[in-house]
Amino acid sequence: MNVPHSGKRLLSPIQMAILALVAGTNVAYATEAADAQAGAAEQAQAQAQAPAADSGKMTEVYVTATKRSTSLQKTPVAVTALNSAALDDNHVQTLQDVVNLVPGFAATSQGDHGVTTLTLRGIGNDSAKTEYADPEVASFVDGIYSPRPEGATALLFDLEAIEVLRGPQGTLWGRNSSVGAVNMQTVKPEIGSNAGNFELGYGNYNRLGARGAFNIPINDTMAMRVSVVHEQHDGYVDYQAAPNVSLAAQHAAADPEIAKWNAAHPGNPIAFQPINTNLFVRNGAKYNAQDQSAARVSFLWQPSTQLKWNVSFEHYIDRGTPNMNLLQVARPGEDFWSTLADTAPYIHRDANSFRSRLDYQINNDVALAYIAGYSHFTGSSTFDQDGGTVVPTSFLTGGSHQEDNTVWSKYKNYSHELEIQSTGKRDVDWLLGLYYANEDNGIRFDIPIMNGTQQGTVGWQGSFVQPKETVDSSAVFGQATWNVSESLHLTGGLRYTSDKRSNIGGTNNQYTNPDLPQLPISPSIDPLNPASGFVTYQRNDGEFKDHKLTGLVRVNYDIDKNNMVYASVSTGYKSGGLQDGGQPYGSETLTNYEVGSKSTFLGGALRMNNAAYFEKFKDFQFSAPVTYPDGSRGLATSNAEGANIWGIETEIAAKLTKVDRVQLTAAYTHATLKHLIGGSNDYQLPACPVPGISTCLDVTGNTMPHSPKFSAQLMYQHTFHLADGTLIPRISTHYETASWLSVFNLGDQDRQKAYNRTDLGLRYDANSKWYFDAFVRNVEDGKVKTSAMNSFNGVWQAQYLPPRTFGINVGRSF
Template sequence: MNVHVPQSGKRLLLSPISMAILALVAGTNVVHAEEAQVATAAAAPAAEQAAPAEAGKITEVFVTATKRTTSLQKTPVAVTALNSAALDDNHVQTIQDVVNLVPGFSATGQGDHGVITMTLRGIGNDSAKTEYADPEVASFVDGIYSPRPEGATALLFDLEAIEVLRGPQGTLWGRNSTVGAVNMQTVKPEIGSNAGNFEVGYGNYTRIGARGAFNIPLSNTMAMRVSVVHEQHDGYVDYQAPVIPSLAAQQAAAAPGIADWNAKHPNNPVTFKPINENSYIRNGQKYNAQDQSAVRLSFLWQPSADLKWNISYEHYVDRGTPNMNLLQQQRPGQEFWSALIDTAPNVNRDSNSVRSRVDYQINNDVALAYIAGYSRFNGSSTFDQDGGANPATSFTTVGAPGNAGYQANNTVWSKYKNYSHELEIMSTGKRDVDWLLGLYYANEDNGIRFDIPIMNGTEIGTVSWQGSFIQPKETVDSKAAFGQATWNVNDQWHLTGGFRYTSDKRENIGGTGNGWSNYDVPQVPVSPSMNPLVPGGNNGFTTYSFNSGSYSDSKLTGLARVTYDIDKNNMVFASVSTGYKSGGLQDGGRPYGSETLTNYEIGSKSTFLGGKVRMNNSAYYSKFKGFQFSAPITNPDGTRGLATNNAEGATVWGLETEIAAKITPEDRVQLTAAYTNAKLKHLIGGSNDYNLPACPIVGISTCLDVTGNTMPHSPKFSAQLQYQHSFALADGTLIPRISTHYETASWLSVFNLGEPDRQKAYNRTDLGLRYDANSKWYFDAFVRNVEDGKIKTSAMNANGPWQAQYLPPRTFGINVGRSF
């Protein structure tokens, strides 16, 4: 696996993790898994490396999609498997880097929380942060559900493989995998091995990266592995210089507002103040910067051939910055990648995770597995929500009347603790009936304080509205029993049935929504030093929402599948499966209902020309009931909160194909393509992120009937084409490669509000050139987003002008590594 070393400008590898990286880099190096290497997502006890592929043939890949290690081409599931070589070749560092490699997959970043949300087959939830709602696409690391996208989920490093399972995985995988699951397999220690690797890299935006891993044999039954990574680059978004109106112009603009305020609030009159130029941020760390580090210690104890215990500890640190909302049409004279910023960016996140798996071969026929995980996360952040959309005309006014000029979204603190236990017992060996039974329990304990100060004009203006949302304790208890069996009728016919019964309980204990209601106290933005729960004095807050409540839900989900092996190189399958995502509680303690899905699918997997061509296809039709739509809203009384409503449902159908071919022993081509049709059924949706008309429904301020609209992030057609050629040189191999992604236009919200609310059709190309020396070192140069396209991932017009978040601009760099 590779080692990339990022940087965020001036602070070069100063954290303890960063220093550990330097120490490791001094005596380690990076293994670049060659194309002929197997992607064995080793999880089941039977997982073994495949033999090297013959020249001219595509390597056989093994996956754990069925909780057993099976050949990809023999697994009747729509799954994309990316081995370590594929991850390295495509410079995969985050989930957003994976999406182009998987048909029907997309991922979007959310600026204020720094959370990446995933959409698969046209279904996702942009508000699926743990304290709000659960995702439709579940994330797993070594088979353990990861409710927070941190650590290995956020900064992909030292991975053996990534498997993306498409379609509901409600039987074997369970938790919130309504439309799919992403399972990341870390590299495990090896007994008796002293292998290691490292990589260092440099790129534009002062990108510096370092990765390393080292396997240490401890005895003839024990081994450990140390993996480290640090990635950093400067922010993409430059700071704009404010254009300050003349003092006379400021006084003229402020006069009507001051007079109106003083008439309404005689006990708290305001006087004119000149705009403070120092309120605008001009230097320091920029938005869209990366500064992330992680270390993983993995241990293997294998006292006998029948017993194996893998356990790992992972520490992750994020000191980067959020992604900024940029004006889609920049103001004259300003660079596109820039913004007028009055809230300095900050991210401070730490997570610690322990993952454990014990495998025991009871006898020749039965094996036992116990999988457990624990994770703890703490974080805070500050974010400029308004993005400078409305420049101030005075300390308390902006050029677009009716819009506030200053809004920050501040996570004062957040904490998440979760743990899970899973017990599996399964048959092994070749038999007439393959079976697996399991029990599962998971617990989450979450808390957050999230402040939103909104001021008229500037930070020193009067309060427009501000709130503090405090959820001190939000818990989830999830229990499940599951089983799956396959009857191998004969060598050709296989019948599979499975079930999962899930019981969920959610509680919100002491949660409150607090809004500014006293305008006869000093008008200052809410800050961490304020306690909104203590009335009186200079505190203008009143608690308007009490969120305590309890919600319980349960569901039986299932799978029925028939598989027919035409011959050893071709198979077809058909399945009916169901998925489920629990309902929960929203602001005010009001419940929302569960979400269910029924999916009908047919597929084929084929290998042609003696192993030179591999083709996997699937066609599916999905019916949703109770699709959960979450969004921030304003209530008719002016208070705000996050609301989750159940749409009547949604209908999604599509086609997917994956083709890999070795045209010659030196030439490889790979194509993935997807056609998706995703339509909402009845839903009246509201959101503060968009200017919507007044709502005819009592209790909702603004809304829009989105019935029949196309789901966001679901282009009708998307395709990825990759090609690489290997040149044999005297002392090594030179491999140029090109990868190009095309997709048709797609909406960015359920509201389908015209061109600003969608990403037009685009093509994006990545280039790479790698030299592998026979002495085990390599050099890799790359250019990503060659076209320097401006590709939107989200949009909003709550501040008047349309804004959006974007994928990174053109980036380029080099990596140098060595294995030993």
């Protein structure tokens, strides 16, 4: 049995805080009103205009896509807004839960680093999981860019709303939003309020959940809010029995290989060993488990109507496990949700985030905002990369043991943004801003690969040590809208960005001494020590600089008070950087041509928003682990010629009656690559004719991964009014056509076939402010792949969305 990193499991400070909250406090529901950034006046206006929940009209939604609080139906941007009620109804806990609610949105789970990468309108980067690569879809919390998934971006809690902006958002939103942006708005403190709520949940796989928050009025100018969350469930993946191979069969397989080794290495002979079955994991934490907690303390100081300061501190911990690569076709006699594991799963992550926004109304015409953020992250993890694809025939033959070990990972990032903008109704609305951000990253990542089992000889092993990788990004931006008339509006915007990236002291190290003991690398081994058997084959020191001017031109026209059309041309930019060996790769750019409409019909009962776009994507950054001709390995990034992408999106929400509501989102996407010859160690590829990489494939003209031709989400709910409350059954179903899982388009195993996935919910809200919510997710118990690979003996593996889950939540508000 192999269960490293064991230890006592004590209640964390966050879990104790949750218990304290559940004992006597809770959090008020967040309303669908205006974003807190826009100011108290606009928030009051939004609340006043929102119709009653049981009226025949759809609730008015306000968004901050243009960095002003505006009605969704008056905002000329392709944006999906999910308020707190929608997040609760759909049991949204992570960004993976959001994607089905947004047209053209997809998420990919990553096992070895335990993160989720995002794709929007057919464009994403599956390698955007460490400091090596940045995402095309940027994540923001309270308007502050989050370069790595942690805290509120990993475990969504106490949120007022999530806005997903589709298309380049660089002019106003900045870094790495070349394809889109996800902006999460936390619930802010409220002066004079004692409201709160709490919730407890239970489900299959021993799911336990608790969350709560409460608002504390301090005085007539200050308030505080405390919110906590804890979510855990057992892993979905069971462990298979260790190999049962007779000693005679083991000798027959191992003895010829032992003879070859001893003849080639007479100074370091090896002897036969029986397979040590204790090296295979049989108990302890399972793969695909959740154990995450977070707490946030927020303060509001508003000494006058002109000055307001929101500040928060958030702590996040993750003690779950990575998602396992499963065999796409289970071995005879084994369950699909099981694995032959010889590496125990482990995740240990901690993150602290500080966020601040200061708003000052200089006069009736001009407002100033200063937004600042700071995050600090540390983490480590272990992952069974081989996934038990082949059962070993002896200690030395048949199988392959590969671990992916993040020995340590750390980063610090901070940002400052200063904005000044016009307020009130004007002929020209304008906004000017300055931005600066800095990242300081570091990681040690080890890959031991052993022949047969951990007892065998070294197949290959390396240690990648990047002690310091920095990013400096600064920008100046501005946007103005000329309100030509009450109906016609012309908008222009520009952003100048300057980026600098540095790798200081980074090395790639490979084990090359067969005369030393054949043991997997461990954290106690220093790969930079010559006595360790490792040699440094690449030094990654280098510096990359680039700058870019991006912009936006848009016209929107209000046909009448219920119908608006718009057309825009916008450009996006993502900085290049440094790959292994200190070699640079270029920046990528995107030009988006878009037309759209936003309409309200039937006196507010029906809302329909549409967008059609064409995107010219240039110098797409393709990153993948590769093997070089000399046998060494690294992460290589190359710039594809680009891609051509076009599509149509629609969102329809309607109240069929005062008690019946239906919602539909749909997207058609066509995304094809231009010229690219790509390599990847995750796939068995032919020998590469291009110098520098051992294996590769010409993928020119292939379909971009995670971009189904058609996808749709349909939701229906009905409200029963009872004497003491309301009962709301709900059904939501998602359908999408087949989609590829990599740029290589390698056949049925490398794609997810067309599927339908249905969720059910039943919520009872009592007039006494307590509620009961039951749910079933993935009713069909479908096996939906999010990524695939066949690097181990051609056997296909995949990552999957969770199997069928169900549970209940009980809560109370006051």
